[in-house]
Amino acid sequence: MTTSAAPPQALPPVRPPRPAKARKKIAHNVRTSRRAAWIFAPSLLASFIFVYVFIGITAYISLSNWKIGTSPDLSLRTPLGGTYSEIVKEQRFQADIRNVVVFTVLFLLLAILGGLVAALFIHHVSMGKSFFRTVFLLPYALSFIVTGVAWRWIFSPSTGVNEILRAIGIQNPPGWTTDTTILGALNNPNGTDFLKIQFGIPVALLPIIFAAAWQLVGFAMAMYLAGLASIPEEHLEAASVDGASTWQRLRYIVLPQLWPSTITCFVLLLHVALKIFDLVVAMSGSGPGFVTDVPGIYIYNYLASRYDKASAMSIILLLLTLAVVVPYLVRGYRRERKA
Amino acid sequence: MRKAKTLRVAVALAAVSGLMAVSGCAANAPSGGGGGGANSLEITSWWTSGSESDALNVLIAAVKKNDPGLTVDNAAVSGGGGANARQALAARLQAGSPPDTWQLHPAGQLKSYVAGGQVADLTALWTENNWAAQLPKDVAQAQQVNGKYYTVPIGIHRGNVLWTNPKVLAKAGVTIDPAAGIDGLISGLQKVKASGTTPLCLGDKDIFASSQLLESILMSRVGADNWKKLFTNEYSFGAPEVKQALQDYKTILSLANTDHSALTWDEAVKKMADGSCAASLMGDWAYGELLNAGKKPGTDFSWVVFPGKADIFDYVGDGFSIPAKNIPHAAAAQAWLKTLMDPKVQTAFAAKKGSIPAMTTADISSLSQYQQQAAKSLATGAVVSSLAQGQAASAEFAQTYADAVSTLNGGGSDAAFIATMTQAQATQLK
Numbered sequence: 212m213t214t215s216a217a218p219p220q221a222l223p224p225v226r227p228p229r230p231a232k233a234r235k236k237i238a239h240n241v242r243t244s245r246r247a248a249w250i251f252a253p254s255l256l257a258s259f260i261f262v263y264v265f266i267g268i269t270a271y272i273s274l275s276n277w278k279i280g281t282s283p284d285l286s287l288r289t290p291l292g293g294t295y296s297e298i299v300k301e302q303r304f305q306a307d308i309r310n311v312v313v314f315t316v317l318f319l320l321l322a323i324l325g326g327l328v329a330a331l332f333i334h335h336v337s338m339g340k341s342f343f344r345t346v347f348l349l350p351y352a353l354s355f356i357v358t359g360v361a362w363r364w365i366f367s368p369s370t371g372v373n374e375i376l377r378a379i380g381i382q383n384p385p386g387w388t389t390d391t392t393i394l395g396a397l398n399n400p401n402g403t404d405f406l407k408i409q410f411g412i413p414v415a416l417l418p419i420i421f422a423a424a425w426q427l428v429g430f431a432m433a434m435y436l437a438g439l440a441s442i443p444e445e446h447l448e449a450a451s452v453d454g455a456s457t458w459q460r461l462r463y464i465v466l467p468q469l470w471p472s473t474i475t476c477f478v479l480l481l482h483v484a485l486k487i488f489d490l491v492v493a494m495s496g497s498g499p500g501f502v503t504d505v506p507g508i509y510i511y512n513y514l515a516s517r518y519d520k521a522s523a524m525s526i527i528l529l530l531l532t533l534a535v536v537v538p539y540l541v542r543g544y545r546r547e548r549k550a
Numbered sequence: 551m552r553k554a555k556t557l558r559v560a561v562a563l564a565a566v567s568g569l570m571a572v573s574g575c576a577a578n579a580p581s582g583g584g585g586g587g588a589n590s591l592e593i594t595s596w597w598t599s600g601s602e603s604d605a606l607n608v609l610i611a612a613v614k615k616n617d618p619g620l621t622v623d624n625a626a627v628s629g630g631g632g633a634n635a636r637q638a639l640a641a642r643l644q645a646g647s648p649p650d651t652w653q654l655h656p657a658g659q660l661k662s663y664v665a666g667g668q669v670a671d672l673t674a675l676w677t678e679n680n681w682a683a684q685l686p687k688d689v690a691q692a693q694q695v696n697g698k699y700y701t702v703p704i705g706i707h708r709g710n711v712l713w714t715n716p717k718v719l720a721k722a723g724v725t726i727d728p729a730a731g732i733d734g735l736i737s738g739l740q741k742v743k744a745s746g747t748t749p750l751c752l753g754d755k756d757i758f759a760s761s762q763l764l765e766s767i768l769m770s771r772v773g774a775d776n777w778k779k780l781f782t783n784e785y786s787f788g789a790p791e792v793k794q795a796l797q798d799y800k801t802i803l804s805l806a807n808t809d810h811s812a813l814t815w816d817e818a819v820k821k822m823a824d825g826s827c828a829a830s831l832m833g834d835w836a837y838g839e840l841l842n843a844g845k846k847p848g849t850d851f852s853w854v855v856f857p858g859k860a861d862i863f864d865y866v867g868d869g870f871s872i873p874a875k876n877i878p879h880a881a882a883a884q885a886w887l888k889t890l891m892d893p894k895v896q897t898a899f900a901a902k903k904g905s906i907p908a909m910t911t912a913d914i915s916s917l918s919q920y921q922q923q924a925a926k927s928l929a930t931g932a933v934v935s936s937l938a939q940g941q942a943a944s945a946e947f948a949q950t951y952a953d954a955v956s957t958l959n960g961g962g963s964d965a966a967f968i969a970t971m972t973q974a975q976a977t978q979l980k
Contacts, residue, residue, distance in 0.1 A: 282666030368809035389811045499811045500960010516945035
């Protein structure tokens with residue numbers, strides 16, 4: 212402060228650019244930052260209470276003996292964490308974790324790739340741009356319950372799409388959400404093991420993944436369109452002049468510059484996948500042997516009979532989300548500090 | 551410039567829709583303790599479908615007739631077989647702003663409210679009006695916890711009814727005789743299969759349909775007394791009769807439509823009436839559903855009690871309770887309970903709901919042939935509570951059972967089912 216004190220004094224204070232600069236400096240002194248803290252305090256307090264305190268309460272309940280919602284019992288369960296060791300042994304819990312992992316991976320792949328292809332198509336199509344954009348974005352505007360009911364009819368084994376398959380001569384069309392087979396099963400539980408389910412890809416989950424991806428392709432597409440618009444035209448022109456093919460331009464110029472869009476899509480769609488509930492409820496419910504059950508349905512079912520179990524599952528769901536989101540945030544934070 | 555304007559419009563729209571969502575929630579929230587003035591009554595239930603809300607309106611009209619100045623607030627919550635309504639009620643009880651009265655199933659479900667101290671003891675009201683003498687013994691018993699009455703029964707449904715398609719059965723040359731038991735049923739269904747028709751329609755997208763089927767088989771195999779003892783841990787899920795019932799269940803499941811997990815229960819019973827299969831097990835709420843779909847009893851569909859050794863009545867009850875604490879309108883709530891226990895009101899209610907009156911003093915001559923038969927069976931048969939409907943035991947036990955049935959349907963072993971249920975008997979029946 213002292214070193215820069217002399218030049219401003221030398222300048223007349225009436226000139227227009229001065230006050231702006233002076234204001235900028237004030238922004239960092241103790242009094243104004245205290246004022247800023249006061250301004251931020253309510254929203255900070257609200258988010259602290261409604262996010263972190265409530266997460267804390269849920270975590271506490273998951274360790275307590277509170278079973279029925281209407282009769283709170285806040286004594287801690289012995290041994291501590293007994294609820295967690297109880298649920299990890301459950302067939303239903305194990306199936307839920309398998310399903311949510313399979314769902315998340317395949318759904319993200321489908322939605323992001325689909326969004327990329329749709330965005331490239333729309334970006335390069337010369338006619339009806341806004342028409343196609345609307346077509347792809349429309350499903351995103353609908354609720355999962357609405358589309359879920361429609362998809363349930365489409366994938367109903369005795370009616371729906373199977374009618375068409377039968378008409379073109381396929382004798383045994385797929386059972387869709389009623390199929391209990393696990394593709395590429397890694398193990399075969401004998402009933403006495405800790406693992407009570409087959410790990411692999413439940414066939415019944417595929418129609419649901421497809422429906423979810425269909426609905427969110429528009430969202431990914433919008434992200435990619437924004438990304439594409441920000442790629443400088445000159446880069447592509449320069450590459451063309453140098454004789455780069457369409458594929459080379461895509462591979463070495465477009466895709467690398469779309470990487471931030473991909474990351475954003477990934478993080479934003481991830482929480483859709485982990486929290487998926489309504490679409491599954493509308494399309495298939497838990498399914499035979501929980502082939503289409505997800506943590507959301509588990510929490511909902513146990514809310515009325517086992518508060519502690521529902522809370523434990525919520526915490527596990529939170530940890531699953533954090534496992535992916537935290538590394539992303541840490542990376543972003545580090546970059547910010549470097550810049 | 552135009553872009554900025556579009557953005558502003560978009561933000562404004564988002565804000566409005568956000569507000570709408572918030573006010574939408576507010577519309578669902580309780581209207582507070584004193585809503586509707588001094589002389590009012592707020593009733594929560596999950597009766598929102600056509601026949602259900604008609605039946606509820608019969609009750610509301612009756613209580614208003616007794617007290618013309620009364621305003622009634624019908625706070626029914628739809629969906630999930632009452633799961634949504636119970637969630638909403640739980641939140642209100644916890645917050646200390648209960649409705650004046652709420653609908654519930656007796657026995658097991660009642661226990662959780664008693665344990666939480668939320669439900670009022672109605673023993674004085676019962677003795678004063680001598681209600682116990684006007685009800686079947688088992689029904690009166692189900693309204694109690696530890697010898698005290700906490701609820702009043704308005705109507706009774708039966709869970710173990712086998713709905714049949716007379717045309718399909720005649721074509722296959724099969725008659726289902728309840729006295730021939732499960733073995734007779736299975737051989738009959740196999741004959742139907744040989745005739746080229748799917749024997750059984752099942753719709754267990756919501757797992758309770760399968761839970762109900764296994765429950766009916768279990769009751770028939772173990773008998774009414776042992777069924778009750780399953781929930782006091784005096785009879786084990788490891789018993790040979792239970793193992794036999796699980797075998798029967800798997801056989802019967804193999805005779806059902808392969809897409810059962812994609813259908814709902816109402817779709818399944820309609821499929822049966824359309825002639826896609828010979829029979830379908832469902833509680834007698836299916837009767838109203840079939841009538842609504844334009845099916846004629848006797849020609850499009852018929853019924854027998856689920857085959858078994860003896861006439862067992864799988865009791866699924868509807869009743870009302872009032873809160874123990876913070877009741878907004880105590881006098882109106884008492885008048886409501888008394889109205890429910892009027893035999894004439896019970897008959898009028900049953901006519902709309904398709905259930906049968908709980909009171910033996912109610913006149914059933916105006917009710918349908920099915921209802922009259924069921925009422926007779928209620929008076930003479932052994933009455934037991936349904937587990938699939940969360941009535942025989944606590945909500946936790948019922949959920950464990952539903953999950954175990956799901957696992958079984960996904961190819962889980964009988965041994966795993968027995969292990970889960972015996973463990974639940976040991977730990978959850980307190």
